[in-house]
Amino acid sequence: MRPFLLLFLFWLPMGCVGQKYPTLRKAFEIKEKDLIPEGIAYDAQTDQFFVGSINKKKILQLSARGKAEEFSNSGSWGDFGYLGLHIDAGRRLLWACRYQPNTNTDSAGWGSLYKISLDTGRPLKKYYLPKTEEVSHLFNDLQLIGDELYLTDSEAGALLWLNSATDSLEYLLPPGTFVYPNGITPSPDGQALVVATAGGLYRVNYSSKEATPIETPDYYIIGVDGLYTHGGALIGLQSVFMPETISKFTLDGSGKVVEKIQVLANNHPDFDKITTGAIRRGWLYFIANSFVSELDEEGQVKNEEKLKNLLVYRLKLE
Numbered sequence: 001m002r003p004f005l006l007l008f009l010f011w012l013p014m015g016c017v018g019q020k021y022p023t024l025r026k027a028f029e030i031k032e033k034d035l036i037p038e039g040i041a042y043d044a045q046t047d048q049f050f051v052g053s054i055n056k057k058k059i060l061q062l063s064a065r066g067k068a069e070e071f072s073n074s075g076s077w078g079d080f081g082y083l084g085l086h087i088d089a090g091r092r093l094l095w096a097c098r099y100q101p102n103t104n105t106d107s108a109g110w111g112s113l114y115k116i117s118l119d120t121g122r123p124l125k126k127y128y129l130p131k132t133e134e135v136s137h138l139f140n141d142l143q144l145i146g147d148e149l150y151l152t153d154s155e156a157g158a159l160l161w162l163n164s165a166t167d168s169l170e171y172l173l174p175p176g177t178f179v180y181p182n183g184i185t186p187s188p189d190g191q192a193l194v195v196a197t198a199g200g201l202y203r204v205n206y207s208s209k210e211a212t213p214i215e216t217p218d219y220y221i222i223g224v225d226g227l228y229t230h231g232g233a234l235i236g237l238q239s240v241f242m243p244e245t246i247s248k249f250t251l252d253g254s255g256k257v258v259e260k261i262q263v264l265a266n267n268h269p270d271f272d273k274i275t276t277g278a279i280r281r282g283w284l285y286f287i288a289n290s291f292v293s294e295l296d297e298e299g300q301v302k303n304e305e306k307l308k309n310l311l312v313y314r315l316k317l318e
Contacts, residue, residue, distance in 0.1 A: 021264065021268075021315070030051075030309060039082055039085035040286065041086055041094065042279065042280050049062040059096070081101050083139065084097040084142050097140055097151065100299070102297075112129075125167075127168075129160075137153050142184065152182055157178045159171070159195065159211075183228075196224035199213075221258065247263050273293055275287045285313070291306065
């Protein structure tokens, strides 16, 4: 996500600033300051994490104890940074959204999806959606439902799916449907998708291709990046507004109304643009300091002195 593109208000309960959260702790630290990471995924079969770097244009493979090695070398598969990652453990695949951070290049505004073998680390196929005069693309996050892969296209305001029958990208919902769709997850009832946008949460029926706003009568839920389903509720990470917050959203029986929000963590001194997470054994592992706002429009780091080693934190969800 590129959070500097969004300017909205976010619900924040009075008195939550600076609270302590006893189950929030540092999982591991990667001694590489200029990664500018965004996406993280977890492979339960090998008990390993994968982290994608926008700036270094590579993927790191991390053990559960934080030992890091390169899964792909810097820039080895083209001059595109990495955003959302998703693992298909059964078919041993890693799916990766990629984009060109330099807006002055010909490939800026292209949507890019990579299908990568988890076992060999080699790309098996690349899917592209070129920019047109009318539409620019930014494939941001993705979710696998059965054999179908769904992607948010933030710049186009669209929702895409990879049709397993034709092995091609198609619009589930066309450009202009949403304002900056980002995080995506199955609905708690398993009947739909939930998409986080700059205008709030939407419930998307992938059969009827209908998008319905999820009502939030007592709250504003805007600017969520990583979005996950766990324990019958939604878990959302947002860093567009201060303080940066991880929240639990409980829906009513219809799955169309948020009836309760619980702040799980916020305002930690190590937080600097939290982005996405992955759930391992009841814990949410997430990128605590991505520094994504430190990239300029040419894809260059604005001030390297601000950067710090990558911190992955974990938060107990159960």
